[in-house]
Amino acid sequence: MVGYILNLLILVSISGILAGSLNFIIGYAGIYSMAHAAFFGIAAYTGALIAMHVSTSLLVAIPVAMALCAILSLVISLPSLRVRGEYFVVASLGLQMIAFTVFSEWKEVTGGLGGITGVPVATLFGFRLRSLESFLAVSLFCLAFVTLVIYVLARTSFGRNLKAIRDNEVAAAAFGKNPTFIKTIAVAISSALCGIAGVLYAFHVSFVNPESFTVDQSVLIMAMIIIGGTGTVFGPILGALIIHLLPAGLTYLTFLPARELASLQQIIYGAAMVLLMIYRPSGLIGRANIKDTWSK
Amino acid sequence: MLLLQLLVDGLQLGALYALMAVGFAIIFGSTRVFHYAHGTTYIIVGYLFYYMTERAHVPWWLAAALAACAGVIFGVALDRYVYRPIQRDEGSFFTVFVASFGVGVVAENLVIILFGASFVSISTPLTRANDIGGGIVISWLGIASMLVAVALFAFLNWFLGRTDVGVALRALSENPELVRGFGLNPRKLSQYAFAIGSLLVVPAALVATCVTGLTPTAGHRVVLISIAASIIGGIGSLRGAGLGGLILGLAESLAVWKLSTGWSEAVAFIILFCFILARPSGLFGTRARV
Numbered sequence: 001m002v003g004y005i006l007n008l009l010i011l012v013s014i015s016g017i018l019a020g021s022l023n024f025i026i027g028y029a030g031i032y033s034m035a036h037a038a039f040f041g042i043a044a045y046t047g048a049l050i051a052m053h054v055s056t057s058l059l060v061a062i063p064v065a066m067a068l069c070a071i072l073s074l075v076i077s078l079p080s081l082r083v084r085g086e087y088f089v090v091a092s093l094g095l096q097m098i099a100f101t102v103f104s105e106w107k108e109v110t111g112g113l114g115g116i117t118g119v120p121v122a123t124l125f126g127f128r129l130r131s132l133e134s135f136l137a138v139s140l141f142c143l144a145f146v147t148l149v150i151y152v153l154a155r156t157s158f159g160r161n162l163k164a165i166r167d168n169e170v171a172a173a174a175f176g177k178n179p180t181f182i183k184t185i186a187v188a189i190s191s192a193l194c195g196i197a198g199v200l201y202a203f204h205v206s207f208v209n210p211e212s213f214t215v216d217q218s219v220l221i222m223a224m225i226i227i228g229g230t231g232t233v234f235g236p237i238l239g240a241l242i243i244h245l246l247p248a249g250l251t252y253l254t255f256l257p258a259r260e261l262a263s264l265q266q267i268i269y270g271a272a273m274v275l276l277m278i279y280r281p282s283g284l285i286g287r288a289n290i291k292d293t294w295s296k
Numbered sequence: 297m298l299l300l301q302l303l304v305d306g307l308q309l310g311a312l313y314a315l316m317a318v319g320f321a322i323i324f325g326s327t328r329v330f331h332y333a334h335g336t337t338y339i340i341v342g343y344l345f346y347y348m349t350e351r352a353h354v355p356w357w358l359a360a361a362l363a364a365c366a367g368v369i370f371g372v373a374l375d376r377y378v379y380r381p382i383q384r385d386e387g388s389f390f391t392v393f394v395a396s397f398g399v400g401v402v403a404e405n406l407v408i409i410l411f412g413a414s415f416v417s418i419s420t421p422l423t424r425a426n427d428i429g430g431g432i433v434i435s436w437l438g439i440a441s442m443l444v445a446v447a448l449f450a451f452l453n454w455f456l457g458r459t460d461v462g463v464a465l466r467a468l469s470e471n472p473e474l475v476r477g478f479g480l481n482p483r484k485l486s487q488y489a490f491a492i493g494s495l496l497v498v499p500a501a502l503v504a505t506c507v508t509g510l511t512p513t514a515g516h517r518v519v520l521i522s523i524a525a526s527i528i529g530g531i532g533s534l535r536g537a538g539l540g541g542l543i544l545g546l547a548e549s550l551a552v553w554k555l556s557t558g559w560s561e562a563v564a565f566i567i568l569f570c571f572i573l574a575r576p577s578g579l580f581g582t583r584a585r586v
Contacts, residue, residue: 032390086330086389090523091572094565097520101562215516219397226394263405270401277395278381 006132010204012237012244013139014197017146019224019236021193024150026222027231028159029186030166034218035076035092038099039069039191041213043198045103048116048208056123058138058199066195073191077184096215103210115209122203129203139200143237146193151233153189162186223269226276229283238285243269301432302549308438310545311445312500314538316518317525318452319496321537323371324526325469327486329379330389332396334522335515336403337494341367341501342510343407346416356420364498371494372487374399380483400515407512417509441503448496449538456534461488469532517561524568530578539579543567 018040025031043065050061076095104113111117122129122138129135153159164172165179173179202208224243229235247265276283316338323331341363348359378399382392422440425433456462468475468485475482500518504510525544529536544564551560571578 032393087527087572087576089330089390089393090520090527091569093520094524094568097565098562098569101559105556105558216513219401222394260409263408266405267402270398270405273398273401274378274395277391277398278378281382281391 003132006136008244010136010139012240013143014200015240016143016237017197018194018221019240020146020150021190022221023225023236025186025190026225028154029162032089033092034089035095036221037213037217038096039194040198041103043069043195044202044208045110047199047202048119051119056120058122058124061199062196065199066192069195070188070192073188077187096218100210100214103213115207117207119202119206142196223273226283227272229285232285235283235285297431302553304432304434306546306549308441309549310542311442312503313521313525313545314541315445315496316500316522317537317541318534319493320522321526321534323489323493325532326465326489330393332393332519333374333399335519336400337367337370338497338501338518339407339515340370341498342505345502346418346505349418360502367494367498368491371490375486375490404512413512415509415511418506420506437503437506444499465489521564524564528571528578530580533580536578536580
């Protein structure tokens with residue numbers, strides 16, 4: 001039971017990092033990326049491969065994965081940031097599909113649909129993070145770090161530039177800001193932070209396969225932000241907590257058929273997305289004023 | 297020879313893609329709703345058709361007609377009960393998109409609970425391959441789907457060019473304010489757009505149920521192909537969307553010539569990506585909203 005709760009908390013921390021890093025571009029910059037699970041996957045594969053062939057130290061795997069995610073995000077975002085709104089959503093969805101195909105078909109590196117199994121236990125400063133408690137501590141530290149980075153960034157001039165671009169790109173450009181450059185950096189930061197989650201995930205479950213990095217995963221991350229509250233600091237963490245506690249809570253309702261639990265969970269969060277969009281588009285702890293949150 | 301065969305296969309696939317894409321383009325063009333649940337319509341039609349023919353043993357033509365009705369009702373109801381309340385509060389395109397996505401998630405999982413997560417398909421003698429000379433094979437269903445596509449395009453051409461509703465729909469995509477100024481009701485018109493748009497998914501859903509089979513998650517791919525085709529053709533151009541669909545169908549089929557089938561799934565999105573990079577306004581796009 002304790003193991004189950006620790007396990008759940010580790011997954012909540014990893015999801016919190018994912019949701020927080022995606023919220024940085026959706027909530028503050030107005031860049032609606034549907035390719036977050038692709039970067040999560042790239043980092044997880046990177047982490048797994050480094051652990052198996054180079055070093056099991058988190059201090060090696062995490063920086064490499066972060067750097068790789070940031071570089072790949074540049075390659076991808078520079079051109080697609082030329083387009084706005086609907087186009088970017090579609091472009092990122094397309095990327096997500098391409099990434100999934102690469103994960104499942106580039107068999108020499110990713111192991112195909114079977115994935116990579118037997119990722120060794122992570123180490124940090126020479127300590128083996130064998131127990132769930134120690135891994136949870138590291139995950140929580142990472143979550144706190146990512147949240148702090150985003151909190152600070154949102155309050156610097158860079159964060160204010162992002163919000164300015166989100167609210168009115170033309171006006172921001174007229175003030176001498178370079179929207180393309182600022183947005184590209186924002187996407188790179190978001191992808192790099194997402195890389196931390198990927199490495200933690202690979203070490204935690206000790207195997208990676210393409211199933212964890214589908215469009216559905218991207219939507220799930222987005223759902224966490226939307227349910228929690230877009231553009232808020234703790235909204236994504238609250239969303240991650242709700243999305244993970246929901247299935248755990250459902251298992252206690254014994255009258256529900258066990259086989260359908262996964263589907264029921266998805267139905268509940270799908271319905272929550274629809275109802276929230278109709279009645280409270282700013283999320284559970286978001287500002288009540290819709291126009292502040294979803295301004296174009 | 298293989299190349300010619302792939303070309304024939306690609307035309308069949310492309311004809312169905314073109315219909316789906318035009319359906320999406322009509323909805324998006326005239327109502328500005330980012331209708332992600334377009335793929336959900338496909339799932340609903342396909343699974344209803346499967347249920348009625350394979351399990352309830354309804355004659356296939358009646359099953360097809362009922363499934364088509366259900367698809368149209370779903371589209372119109374979604375517009376009325378989900379999109380409209382959101383748009384009333386000045387919701388941005390992303391708010392509508394998220395709600396649409398949520399509807400898709402709910403429907404997908406209801407289907408999983410009712411029918412299971414694995415493939416379902418209908419066996420029919422119509423899918424058997426016929427040699428049409430030179431070793432090129434085509435099934436009756438393939439011929440039928442191309443004929444249906446041509447017929448539906450002819451109908452659309454007449455509908456959008458000659459009828460009052462059709463002209464009003466085109467006007468709505470050009471200038472909603474002016475349409476309102478003429479005393480027409482955009483809300484009512486958007487219902488027509490959803491009805492026609494949803495109807496155009498039906499042939500693809502029915503054929504896919506017989507040929508490749510259905511999975512609950514197939515809707516994602518359907519809507520992504522539709523969106524990709526409308527962008528390649530140019531947002532706002534229905535002919536462009538149709539052509540885009542045809543190109544994507546051909547490309548996906550021809551890709552098998554050089555690549556393994558696993559990779560061919562990604563071909564459509566690579567083409568889309570090239571278009572977004574090089575020509576975001578698409579083939580026939582007049583207003584590049586970049």
